[in-house]
Amino acid sequence: MTDDHPTYGTSLGVSDLHTISLLGRDLSADLIGRVSFGHLAFQLITLEEPTPQQARVFEAVLVALADHGFTPTAISARMTYLSAPESIQGALASGLLGGGSRFLGVSEDTGRFLADALAELDELPTTEAGWDAVAADAVRAQRAAGRFVPGLGHHLHKEGDPRTPVLFAIAREEGQFGPHLALFEAVGRVAPEVTGKALPLNGAGACGAALADIGIPIELLRGVVLLARCAGLLGHIAEEVRGHRVAAAVFADVERHAVYVDPTAADE
Known part of the structure; x- marks a missing residue:
């Protein structure tokens, strides 16, 4: 049978x-x-x-992305735990669900931006000037389409994201500094002239480029970011569990200072 x-x-x-x-x-x-x-x-x-070289870069990215303080995703996780302390999975999920174009999604957006630009090339540049030309074209095309250049700028580290040079250095040390990182680095060089703004390359963008260079598929980059951030979110929840109740203070402050606004009133 x-x-x-x-x-x-x-x-x-x-x-x-x-x-x-x-x-x-x-x-x-x-x-x-x-x-x-x-x-x-x-x-x-x-x-x-993974090779030992790929593994080091991968682990470096996980560490770089684990936590960045009181970001919206961390606050969301803490607030959800405050509301439903019996559901730690809900608190973690609420933080992860906030991963988008402004927080946690930048790595994927940067990787996709770089991959799309690289796909247009018949061959890779061999000089810094060649990479700069490709980067300038990519930045101009992005801006012409009315889109932000992902990986450029940071709401806090306006004079330079401290993670970026470290990630560049580790990738170089391990022989994993590939075309995505080379193009991303070039974007940083040409962006001030092309955009008219001095915006630093952020760590999230560097992470996306590094992950792409070690072979992580573009469509899975955000998943790796969420994997890393899960550790940070759990740390925030652990602080709440230990009695460091930031969420309760945030809730009380917002509730105490909430005021009614007449929706029909003219803006002052």
């Missing part, structure tokens, strides 16, 4: 009564205690084992 039940193929994890297999290897015997979480995450995403 044959078993005609359909099967559901996966290259990730499968389990039976006694074993757990992940990526074709025994989870307990081959992976637990033998690989880092970053190493495993890279392999789950790409189905390829």
